[in-house]
Amino acid sequence: MFYFMNSNKMFFIFILFFSTLISISSNSWLGCWIGLEINLLSFIPLISNSNNLLSSEASLKYFLTQSIASINFLFFILLKMIFMKNFEMNNFFSIMINSSLLMKMGSAPFHFWFPNIVEGLSWFNNFILMSWQKISPIILLSYYFNKNFLILIIMLNAIIGAIGGLNQTSLRKLMAFSSINNLSWMMSSIMISENLWIFYFLFYSMLISIMCFMFYMLNLFFINQLFFININYLIKLSLLINFLSLGGLPPFIGFFPKWIIINFFMNNNFYFITFILIMSSLILLFFYIRIIYSSFMFNYLKLKWIKIYFKNKMFILLNFISMVSILGMILSTFFFL
Amino acid sequence: MQKFSICFISFFVLFSFSMINIFFFSYFVMNNLVYILEWELISFSSMSIVMSILLDWMSLLFMMFVSLISSVVIFYSKSYMSSELNLNRFIILVLLFVFSMILLIISPNIISILLGWDGLGLVSYCLVIYYQNIKSYNAGMLTALSNRVGDVFILMVISWMMNYGSWNYFFYLDFMVNDYMMMMISVMIIMAAMTKSAQIPFSSWLPAAMAAPTPVSALVHSSTLVTAGVYLLIRFNSLLIDMFFFKVLLLLSGLTMFMAGISANYEFDLKKIIALSTLSQLGLMMSILSMGFPDLAFFHLLTHAMFKALLFMCAGVIIHMMNDIQDIRFMGGISNFIPLTCLCLNVSNMALCGIPFLAGFYSKDLILEMVSMSNLNFFIFLLYYVSTGLTMFYSFRLTMYLMINDFNLLSVYNLYDEDYVMLKSMFTLMMMSVLSGSMLMWSIFSYPYMIYLPLNIKLMVIYVSILGAFLGYLMSNMNIYSMNKYLKSYNLSSFLCLMWFMPNLSTYGLNFYFLNYGQLMLKNIDMGWSEFYSGQGLVLILKNYTVFYSFFQMNNNFKIYLFSFVLWVCFLMMFMMIYLNSL
Numbered sequence: 001m002f003y004f005m006n007s008n009k010m011f012f013i014f015i016l017f018f019s020t021l022i023s024i025s026s027n028s029w030l031g032c033w034i035g036l037e038i039n040l041l042s043f044i045p046l047i048s049n050s051n052n053l054l055s056s057e058a059s060l061k062y063f064l065t066q067s068i069a070s071i072n073f074l075f076f077i078l079l080k081m082i083f084m085k086n087f088e089m090n091n092f093f094s095i096m097i098n099s100s101l102l103m104k105m106g107s108a109p110f111h112f113w114f115p116n117i118v119e120g121l122s123w124f125n126n127f128i129l130m131s132w133q134k135i136s137p138i139i140l141l142s143y144y145f146n147k148n149f150l151i152l153i154i155m156l157n158a159i160i161g162a163i164g165g166l167n168q169t170s171l172r173k174l175m176a177f178s179s180i181n182n183l184s185w186m187m188s189s190i191m192i193s194e195n196l197w198i199f200y201f202l203f204y205s206m207l208i209s210i211m212c213f214m215f216y217m218l219n220l221f222f223i224n225q226l227f228f229i230n231i232n233y234l235i236k237l238s239l240l241i242n243f244l245s246l247g248g249l250p251p252f253i254g255f256f257p258k259w260i261i262i263n264f265f266m267n268n269n270f271y272f273i274t275f276i277l278i279m280s281s282l283i284l285l286f287f288y289i290r291i292i293y294s295s296f297m298f299n300y301l302k303l304k305w306i307k308i309y310f311k312n313k314m315f316i317l318l319n320f321i322s323m324v325s326i327l328g329m330i331l332s333t334f335f336f337l
Numbered sequence: 338m339q340k341f342s343i344c345f346i347s348f349f350v351l352f353s354f355s356m357i358n359i360f361f362f363s364y365f366v367m368n369n370l371v372y373i374l375e376w377e378l379i380s381f382s383s384m385s386i387v388m389s390i391l392l393d394w395m396s397l398l399f400m401m402f403v404s405l406i407s408s409v410v411i412f413y414s415k416s417y418m419s420s421e422l423n424l425n426r427f428i429i430l431v432l433l434f435v436f437s438m439i440l441l442i443i444s445p446n447i448i449s450i451l452l453g454w455d456g457l458g459l460v461s462y463c464l465v466i467y468y469q470n471i472k473s474y475n476a477g478m479l480t481a482l483s484n485r486v487g488d489v490f491i492l493m494v495i496s497w498m499m500n501y502g503s504w505n506y507f508f509y510l511d512f513m514v515n516d517y518m519m520m521m522i523s524v525m526i527i528m529a530a531m532t533k534s535a536q537i538p539f540s541s542w543l544p545a546a547m548a549a550p551t552p553v554s555a556l557v558h559s560s561t562l563v564t565a566g567v568y569l570l571i572r573f574n575s576l577l578i579d580m581f582f583f584k585v586l587l588l589l590s591g592l593t594m595f596m597a598g599i600s601a602n603y604e605f606d607l608k609k610i611i612a613l614s615t616l617s618q619l620g621l622m623m624s625i626l627s628m629g630f631p632d633l634a635f636f637h638l639l640t641h642a643m644f645k646a647l648l649f650m651c652a653g654v655i656i657h658m659m660n661d662i663q664d665i666r667f668m669g670g671i672s673n674f675i676p677l678t679c680l681c682l683n684v685s686n687m688a689l690c691g692i693p694f695l696a697g698f699y700s701k702d703l704i705l706e707m708v709s710m711s712n713l714n715f716f717i718f719l720l721y722y723v724s725t726g727l728t729m730f731y732s733f734r735l736t737m738y739l740m741i742n743d744f745n746l747l748s749v750y751n752l753y754d755e756d757y758v759m760l761k762s763m764f765t766l767m768m769m770s771v772l773s774g775s776m777l778m779w780s781i782f783s784y785p786y787m788i789y790l791p792l793n794i795k796l797m798v799i800y801v802s803i804l805g806a807f808l809g810y811l812m813s814n815m816n817i818y819s820m821n822k823y824l825k826s827y828n829l830s831s832f833l834c835l836m837w838f839m840p841n842l843s844t845y846g847l848n849f850y851f852l853n854y855g856q857l858m859l860k861n862i863d864m865g866w867s868e869f870y871s872g873q874g875l876v877l878i879l880k881n882y883t884v885f886y887s888f889f890q891m892n893n894n895f896k897i898y899l900f901s902f903v904l905w906v907c908f909l910m911m912f913m914m915i916y917l918n919s920l
Contacts, residue, residue: 061895068899072906092913096906103902110905112898115890164890167883283879 008045015042020132024139029077032140033070036104039136040066047125058120065113069103076100094146098153105137106176107183108157115164118176123216126172130179130212131205134186138197142190150187151273157184158280166287169223171215174287175208178246181284185261185277192264200257207246207254210322213314214239226295238322240292245325247285253328343428344415351408351435358401366394366780373445373507384502391445391507394781395635399442399568402639405769406560406646407435409762414552416758417653427467431556434460438561442568445507447498451491454533454565458484461562464553465546476548479844483542487532487566490525497522510576523577526569527586534566534619537589537596541840543616544600547608551653554608559615559649560642567622567638574631587627591720594620596837598727602734602812603834607652607663610735613836614689615645617724624721625704628711632782637700639777644688644696644770650763651682655739657759658752665735669742675754679740681763686732688770690802691725699774701725705798706788726801726808733809742813 019042023035040063048059076096084090099110106114118126141150161181168174182204189197215221218229229236245252258281265274364370372392379386411431418424437456444450458481466477498504500518513519530536535543546558570577577583597616604610618641626634655671655678656663672679688695691702708721744750754760823830832838868874889897 064895065899068902072902092909095909099902099905099909110898110902112890112901113895116895116898160886163879163882164886166879167887 012042012045016046016128016132020136023136029081032136033074033077036066036073036136036140037070039133040070043128043133046128047121052120054120055122055125056120058117061113061117061120065117066104069100069110073097073100073104089146091146091149094144095149098141098145098149101137101141102153105134105183106180107187108153108160108180111157111160111180114180115173115176118172119170121172123172123212126175127209127212130175130208131201134183135201138186138190138201139194141187142194142197145190147191150191151270154184154188154191154273155276157181157187158276162280162283166283168287171221171223174223174291175211178284178288179208181280184280185258188265188270188273188277189257189261191270192261192268196261196264200261203253203257206321207242207325210242210318210325211246213318214242214322217314217318223291223295226291228301236296238319238326240296241326242322243288243292244285247288248281249285251330253325256329342415343425344411347428347432348408348412348415351404351411355401355404355408358397358404361392362394362397362401363780365392365397369394384499384504386448387446387503387505388444388449389446389505389507390443392443395571396442398639398777398781399635400439402642403435403438403442403561406642406766407431407556409765410552410556410646410650413555413650413653413759413762414550416756417552417657418550427550430460430463430467431553434464434557434561438565441565445505445572447491447495447504447506450569451488451495454491454529455488457533457562457565458488461546461557464557465549467550467553468548473548475844476542476545480542480546483532483535483539483843486539487529490529490532494522494525494529497525506573510573514576514579519576520580523573523580524582526573527577527582530566530570530623531586531589532566533569534563534623535593535616536566536586536620536623537593538839539843540593540597540616541836541843544604544609544612544836545840547606547612551608551649551656554612555646555649555653558612559645563615563619564622564638564642567619567626567634570623570626571631571635571638574626574629577627578629583627587624587717590620590623590627591717591724592620593617594624594724595720595727596839598724598731599833600836601731602727603830605664605666607656607665607668607735608649609663610665610731611645611648611652614648614728614731615641617728618645618689621701621704621721621724624717625707628708628713630704630707633700633704633707636777636781637704640688640696640700640770640774643766643773644685647681647685647763647766647770648689650759650766651678651685654678654756654759654763655682657756659746662746665738667744667746668739669744670740671744671752672740674752677754677760678763681767682739683736684767685770686736688774690729690732691798694775696770696772696774699778702798703778703786706790706795707786709790709794709797710788722797722801725798726805729802729805730809730812733806734813737810737813 016039019035019038021035023032023039026032026035044059044063047055047062049055076093080090080093080097084093102108103110118129121129157180161177161179161184164180165174165177168177186197186200186204189200214235218231218235220226220229241252245254248254248258262274262278265271265277370393372390374390374392376388376390377385378388411428414424414427414431418427421427434457437453437460439453441450441453441457444453461484462477462481465480466473495504497518498506501509501513506522509519532539543558543563547554549557594617597613597620601610601613601617604613618637622634622637622641625637654675655668658671658675659668662668684695688697691697693702705721705725708718835841
C-alpha cells in the first residue's frame with residue numbers, strides 16, 4: 001500500500017487523481033470521456049500484481065467492465081451530439097448516459113462486477129475503488145441526470161446493498177455492498193445539491209478509510225478471522241464502534257451526513273425514498289453488528305502461540321481519524337453551546 | 338465506651354427534645370399561642386414554594402409524644418438489637434423516620450408535608466425489609482406500594498392547590514370551604530389519610546408490616562406512621578366537616594374497627610394480634626374524627642400511642658425469651674416466670690380495653706359517650722359498641738393465652754426477666770400509660786364535654802366489656818374439638834380471619850390479572866406475532882432474498898454481468914421504438 005516506495009505506482013496514482021480532475025472539470029462530454037478513460041488505464045496498473053493471480057483477474061475484469069461502460073458512454077454522447085441540440089433533455093439519452101455512468105461506479109443494476117473485483121484487490125485499492133473512483137461518475141451524473149430514473153436507481157441501490165451484504169462472509173464483499181448502499185445516499189445527495197454530496201462523500205470516505213486501513217493493519221479479509229484474532233481489546237472496541245459509526249448510529253459521526261440528507265429530503269418531500277434509505281441502512285447496521293458483536297462479545301478464541309503480524313505504521317493517523325469518527329459529533333455539539 | 342453508644346446518644350437527644358417540647362407545650366397551651374415560621378425556597382411565577390413550620394399546642398404535644406416514644410424505643414433496641422451487626426444503620430433509619438414524622442407534624446404546607454410523608458413511606462419500607470428475607474420483602478413492598486397510593490393523592494393535591502397560588506392549605510381551610518376545587522382536594526386528602534392509616538380498602542399492609550423488627554413495630558406501626566393519616570385529617574378537619582365523603586369515611590373506619598377486632602380473634606401471631614388491635618384503634622380514631630371531634634381523635638391518638646408502644650415492647654421481650662417464636666399457642670403461664678414484663682403487658686392491655694383510670698379509659702370512654710350523645714343511626718352505634726366489646730374480647734383472649742394457660746413450648750426451658758435495659762424503657766412507658774390519660778385530659782381540653790345519658794346507655798360500655806371478656810375467656814379455653822367447629826362455617830371463618838379478603842384485594846387480586854395478562858401478551862405478542870412480523874419474520878424474508886440474490890451474484894459469470902447491460906440497452910431501445918411509434 002505504500003505507493004511512495006514504488007515510483008511506477010506513484011506515477012499511476014498521480015495520474016489517477018488528475019484524470020478524475022480532468023473529467024470533472026472539462027466542459028465537453030468528450031473531455032469527460034477522456035478523463036474517465038485515463039482514470040481506467042491508470043487504475044489497472046495499481047490493481048495488477050504479477051505475483052497474485054486474483055488481482056490480475058480483477059484487473060482484467062475491471063478493464064472489461066469499465067471499457068464496456070466507456071464505449072457505451074462514448075456512443076451515447078456522440079449520438080446525443082448528433083441528434084440533439086445543446087441544452088435539450090431526452091429521456092432515452094439521459095437514461096443511457098446515466099446507465100453507463102452507473103456501470104462505471106458500480107451502482108445497482110450494473111453492480112455485479114463490483115463485489116467480484118473487490119475480492120481480488122488489496123485493502124488500499126479497495127479504499128480507492130470505493131471512494132476516489134466514485135467521484136468522476138457521480139459528478140458527471142450530476143451534470144445530466146434523469147430524475148425519475150435516478151430515484152429508481154437509488155431505491156434499487158439501497159435494497160441491493162442491504163440484501164446482498166446480509167449473507168456475506170468476506171469482509172471485502174461486505175464493504176463492497178455497504179458501498180453500494182452508501183452510493184444510494186450519495187446519489188440522493190446529488191439530487192439535492194453538489195455541496196451536500198461533497199459533505200456526504202468526505203464523511204463516507206473518512207469512515208471507509210478507517211475500516212479499510214484497520215482491516216489492512218490486522219490482515220483481516222474474512223469474518224472467521226475475527227474470531228481468533230489476537231489483538232488488544234481496545235482495538236477491537238474501536239473496530240466495533242467504527243462499524244457502528246459507518247452504519248450511522250446516532251452518537252457517532254456517521255449519522256451526521258445521513259441526518260443532513262434526511263433533513264433535506266424531508267424538506268423536498270421525498271418521503272418514500274427516505275423511508276427506503278433508512279430501512280435499508282437499518283439492515284446494513286444489522287449485519288455490521290452481527291459480524292462484530294458475535295465475534296467480539298460472545299466468543300472468540302485467544303490462542304497463546306499465534307502471533308499475528310500487526311502492521312502498526314499508520315496507527316496514530318488511524319487513531320486520530322477514528323477519534324473523529326467516534327467523538328466528532330458529540331464534541332462538535334460543544335461548539336454550538 | 339459502652340455508655341456512649343449510638344443508642345444512648347440518640348436516646349438522650351430525643352429525650353431532651355421531648356422535655357423541651359413539653360415545656361413549650363405548656364407555655365403555648367397556657368397562652369394559647371400559634372407560631373408560623375416560613376422560609377421561602379423557590380418563587381416560581383408568583384407561586385412560592387415555602388418550607389413552613391407551624392408551632393401550636395397540637396404539634397408540640399405530638400412532637401413530645403413522638404420523641405418520647407422514639408427515645409424509649411431506641412433505648413430498648415440497644416438490648417433488643419444487641420446482636421445486630423449493623424446497629425448503627427438500624428438506629429439511623431429509626432432516627433430518619435422520627436425526623437420525617439416531625440417534619441410532617443410541624444408543616445402546615447402541603448409540599449413540606451409531602452417531604453415528611455414520602456420520608457415516612459420510604460423509611461418505613463427500609464425498616465420493614467430490615468430482616469432481608471422474602472417475607473419481609475413482600476411485606477415491605479405491600480407497605481410501600483399501599484403508602485405510595487397515598488403519596489400519589491398528596492401529589493395530586495399539590496397540583497390542584499396550584500390553582501390557589503400557594504400550598505399553605507392552612508390559610509384556605511376556612512375561606513374556601515364551599516369551593517369545588519377544595520372539595521376535590523379534601524377527597525384526595527381523605528384518600529391519602531386512609532392509605533396511611535390503613536383504613537378499609539388499604540388495611541392489609543398493617544399486619545404484613547409486622548415483618549419488621551419489634552422496636553420498629555412499636556414505634557412505626559403502632560404510634561407514629563399510622564397516626565400520620567389521622568393527624569393530617571385532624572389538621573384538615575375544619576374543611577372536611579360537612580362533606581358527604583366524611584360520612585363515607587365514618588362508615589369505612591367503623592367497618593375497619595369492626596373487621597380488625599374480629600380478625601384479631603382469629604389470629605395466633607402475637608405481633609399480628611397487636612397490629613390488628615392497632616388497626617381497630619385507628620378505626621376508632623378515624624370514626625370519631627369523621628363525626629367531627631378532632632380533639633377527641635387527637636386525645637385517643639396520644640394515649641393509644643403510649644400503651645400500644647408499650648404493648649409491642651412487651652411482645653418483643655416475650656418473643657426474645659421464647660426463642661423468636663411469635664405463636665401464642667406456645668406461650669402460657671408466663672406471668673409466673675416474668676412478672677415484671679407481664680405487669681407492663683397487663684397494664685397496657687387494660688389501658689387498651691379502657692379499664693377505668695388507665696390512659697385508654699379517659700379517651701375511649703369519652704369517645705364512646707360522645708358517640709352516644711350524637712345523632713347517629715343504629716348501625717354506626719352498633720359498630721362502635723361491638724368493636725369495644727371485641728377489643729375486650731381479643732385482649733382477654735391474649736391475656737389468657739399468655740398468662741393463664743399451660744406453657745407449651747419445650748419441656749425444659751429457661752425464661753429470664755432481668756434485661757433491665759428493656760425493662761427500664763418499658764417502665765417509662767408504663768408510667769405514661771397509666772398517667773397520660775388524665776394528664777392530657779386536664780391539660781388539652783379548655784372546657785369539659787357535657788355528657789348526659791340514661792343509665793343503661795352509660796353502662797353500655799361495661800356491659801359489652803364484660804361480655805367480651807367472658808367470650809375471650811371461653812375462646813381461650815377452647816379445646817381442639819371445639820376449634821374444629823370452625824369448619825362448620827368454613828367460608829365465614831376464612832372471610833373473617835383473612836381480614837375480609839383484603840390481602841387478596843391488594844396483593845393477589847391486584848397482581849394476578851395483570852401478571853396473567855402480561856404473560857399472555859408475552860406469549861402471543863412479544864414472543865409470537867410481533868416476533869414473526871418484525872424480527873424473525875423479517876430475517877427469514879431477507880435471508881430468502883439474499884439467497885435468491887446470491888444465485889445471480891455468486892456464479893462469477895462475467896458474460897452475464899456484461900450482457901445484462903446490453904439487455905438493458907436493447908430493452909430501452911425497444912421501449913423507445915414503441916414510444917416513438919405511438920407518437
